[in-house]
Amino acid sequence: MSAVVDLLAGGVTMAVPVLVAASGELVSERTGILNLSLEGMVLTSAFAAVYGSGQTDSPVLGTLCGVLAGLVFAGGQAVLSVTVRANQMIVGIAANTLALGITSYGSRVLLGDAQGRTVPGFQPLKVPLLHDIPVLRQSGLAYVALALVVVLGVLGSRRTGLGLALDAVGADAAVADQAGLPVRAVRYGAVLTTGLMAGLAGAQLALSEVHAFTDNMTSGLGYLAIVAVIAGRWRMVPMMLACLFFGVAQALQFTAPAMGVNLPVAILVVSPYLIALLAVSGLAGRSRAPAALAVPFVRKG
């Protein structure tokens, strides 16, 4: 029994940063912008959060640094994707390399001997009753971030004007433009939302879970978030379930031996990607990728 509780608690903890990052990316992708650079955004934010927290001794200020870094990174991505209309795949992949380079360089030069040292972080909230349920034993930052995920989910649902506008821009930007929607502004807003959530995800990973920075500490978390968006077929609730499943699959790597289950780790590691492949293949139901995903918009004539 306790092994199952451990598994769920571990799974939720692993799922939180993925879900936070994915919910921001979902907004971008619905408007037609693919941020492969999500991995780099989360990594940069994690670094900034650790650096800020170490300098100020305040995890709250550290979180702000992380969010700021996420926003700056996303701002650059938005200029390249929306205004300059660069190829989103190239820029995304190169931006991830850039983030890996900058953070590895920064941790050597700025942190120096303090590399990998623990910085002030967040502890699980001591809320009476809630604290007794292992699955809910999360930090305040996690609760704030999750609340924002819910806000995004409600504001961006297809029952609001905003949600419809997001989908309209992502379905056909030219038509949305003729209907009077500010296509570029919507897309800028969406990418910056991704940056905000990526910043929180990075801070959550670095300050609530690890309390330190190590090179490439996200190791694919951002890509996993993109995969969750795909596996959830660009809808909030299925995407949340996908994140939870991915988290549990990751946690299972550590708890499976204790539960007496002997599964090769690699099978657990690849399961999210196989599920996402199934979801986009159209073999199980219709896939609903935004029609204009990764297609830049320019007003003709």
Next chain:
Amino acid sequence: MPDLMRHPLTVAALASVLAALVGAGCVLAAGVSPGAAGSALWDGMFGTDYAIGISLNQAALLILVGGGFVVAERTGLINIGGEGQICIGALAATAVGVNAGGLPAAVAVPLVLVAGFAGGAVWAFPAAWLKVRRGTSEVITTLLLNFVGLGLVSLAVHENALLRQPVTSAETLPQSEPLAAGAHLPLLGLVTSPATIAIVLALVAAIGLGILLRGTATGLKLTAVGLSAPAAARLGLPVTRLEMASLACAGGFAGLAGAALVATAPFVLSDGFSSGYGFQGLVVGLLGRGSMLGVVAAALLFGFLNSGGINLQLVAQVPAATVQIVQSLLVISIAGAMLWTREANS
């Protein structure tokens, strides 16, 4: 004059200057004199036969992946799956190579390379099939297949029933047995240099692909599909088959790179053996802008910079990440300026 400013080479030169300036800034910020860093970088690139050999071996892999990318790009398909295709190609090549004991190199080496090509092509197939049958974006499927490919390599080298070397003690690493001696890629035979025939192979492949794309009817057909698939179909071209063939070709060349990688020292397959050649090859293919000469030039630049960066860290104590920063800034600025250059040419 504006046409000259908008020429791709001018943009590439300006991007290089920008990236180099940032690189110099990184060196200064690390408290190292630019002279010391420059000579360490130079030594790591051209200073010794060893450095040149390592650089050429890396450039060969990037030419293969990037060249394949260009073939798929010609039909309008973007192959992000190089990393996964390298993995499966290497997996197939290792399976053949460790069992090739006793075979002469003239037989074993081609077998290993063919297995690699086939493995990579097979790994591109699901993406190609979903694209033509279901209309699923190949960008998404090839991206996902990368992670599955990496996972399969990990599975193969951790399971005794698959490719893991016999476990004799607790220290036995999770990696494959070394490939049989006959399956090793022959060295070029330059003095004390680790350069293998991979670079020759890659250059021959690049010339072959260049002729295919520019000088043959097949190349013209691929281009027609890329310009407009419906129009190509109206002309009676087998669009589906051409699209699938071009993506399989891209996968095959990435798989070939995977085979070349495991057939080079230390001759084993292990977790993380590829260290991102798939993504770097993709960038090389994009920078080549449809020209094989461009691909070769970009691959040589990246190959030499990679090994120079390692020496930069070892000798001058400048973080090797500096080279990563310089490379990615180069790519971002060229990608950002593409619209600027395209408008001039249209």
